[in-house]
Amino acid sequence: MGTGALEGKTVIVTGGDTGIGAAIATSAARAGAHVIVDYVGSRDVADAFVKSLEGPGATGTVQAFEADVSKVDQVQDLVAEAVRRYGRLDVLVNNAGIETRQSLLETTEAAYDRVLGVDLKGAFFAAQAAARQFVAQGGGGVIVNISSVHEDWPMPGNAAYCVAKGGMRMLTRNSAVELGPYGIRVVGVAPGAVNTPINAETVADPAAMKRLDAAIPLGKMAEPAQIGDVVAFLASDAASYVTGTTVVVDGGLMQSSPGL
Numbered sequence: 001m002g003t004g005a006l007e008g009k010t011v012i013v014t015g016g017d018t019g020i021g022a023a024i025a026t027s028a029a030r031a032g033a034h035v036i037v038d039y040v041g042s043r044d045v046a047d048a049f050v051k052s053l054e055g056p057g058a059t060g061t062v063q064a065f066e067a068d069v070s071k072v073d074q075v076q077d078l079v080a081e082a083v084r085r086y087g088r089l090d091v092l093v094n095n096a097g098i099e100t101r102q103s104l105l106e107t108t109e110a111a112y113d114r115v116l117g118v119d120l121k122g123a124f125f126a127a128q129a130a131a132r133q134f135v136a137q138g139g140g141g142v143i144v145n146i147s148s149v150h151e152d153w154p155m156p157g158n159a160a161y162c163v164a165k166g167g168m169r170m171l172t173r174n175s176a177v178e179l180g181p182y183g184i185r186v187v188g189v190a191p192g193a194v195n196t197p198i199n200a201e202t203v204a205d206p207a208a209m210k211r212l213d214a215a216i217p218l219g220k221m222a223e224p225a226q227i228g229d230v231v232a233f234l235a236s237d238a239a240s241y242v243t244g245t246t247v248v249v250d251g252g253l254m255q256s257s258p259g260l
Contacts, residue, residue: 004059005236007032010086012078014038014069014126015096017046019196020146023228024093029053029060031232036082037064038096069096069122070114079129088137091235092130094123094168095146099161099198112160119164124171127186131179140183142235145172146227147190149250165190169246176244185243187234192250193221217252 011028015021016037025035039046046064053062065081067074082089097119100111127143134141150162151169169188176186193212195203199221202208213220230249233239248254 005031005238006060006091006232008034009090009235010034010036010082010088011091011093011235012036012038012082012089012126012130013093013095014067014078014122015040016093017049017064019198020191020194020224020227021093021095022049023224024095024146024231025049025062025228026053027225027228027232028091028093028235029062031060031236033060033091034086035060035062036078036085037062038067038069038078039064040066040068040096069094069126070117072125075122075126076129078126079133083133089130089133089141091142091144092126093144093146093231093235094126096122097146097148097161097164099158101158102160103157104159107160115160116164116167119161120167120171123168127171127175131175131182131184134179134184135182140185143175143179143184143186144231144234145186145188146231147172147188147246149190149192149248149254151188151190151246153254172246173244180243185240187239187242187244188246189227189231189234190246190248190250191222191227192216192248192253194227195221195223215253215256216250217256220251222249222251 011033013021013025016025017039025037028035050062050064067078145168147168148165151165155162172188
């Protein structure tokens with residue numbers, strides 16, 4: 001994304017200190033945004049990531065803030081912190097997500113609640129908190145929901161995750177219709193296979209990688225930056241007429257393979 005495309009805008013990225021979230025935060029900072037990186041867990045990891053963006057290429061600013069998105073009060077605190085620091089909020093990226101890789105027959109109530117709490121409840125109430133701020137301050141806003149090809153494409157053995165991403169698909173569509181009159185856009189991004197820690201086991205297995213690459217028309221899995229740049233574009237005014245839909249970023253995987 002070109003430098004300045006998000007100049008001066010305040011952007012929250014949940015789960016923003018590693019993987020796809022870190023790439024989104026990086027793209028937004030390079031496009032001139034003030035970025036609040038939400039994280040859970042290691043402050044050292046979050047601080048190291050923030051420090052890595054201090055230097056050439058980043059024209060915006062980046063700050064870390066700890067908030068568990070499955071807790072509504074912490075999501076509200078996250079939005080309040082962005083407004084406290086920068087005076088307004090312009091973009092929310094609902095990126096935080098986890099998975100358990102368990103089938104319907106195996107999934108426990110605790111595992112289900114954990115996945116749905118982060119992946120869907122977290123996105124729902126973060127969108128609510130951001131939208132309330134957008135309406136209060138006026139001028140619209142953007143919510144980008146990082147979903148997955150598995151919002152549409154079944155993944156046997158990962159039931160709760162697919163349910164959560166399917167819910168996020170409808171969250172994107174329904175909230176876009178509700179919030180459009182306020183000038184608020186809501187867009188989904190559905191990555192396919194991406195070279196992140198969540199896919200480390202596959203990346204480390206040459207045979208698995210060969211099968212995966214063969215199933216992707218573009219011949220290889222995505223790098224996180226390729227997702228980050230798409231999100232930065234969708235958050236910018238260059239995508240000002242895009243709302244209520246999901247942009248699939250999968251190298252053509254869903255069109256060529258019935259499943260892996």
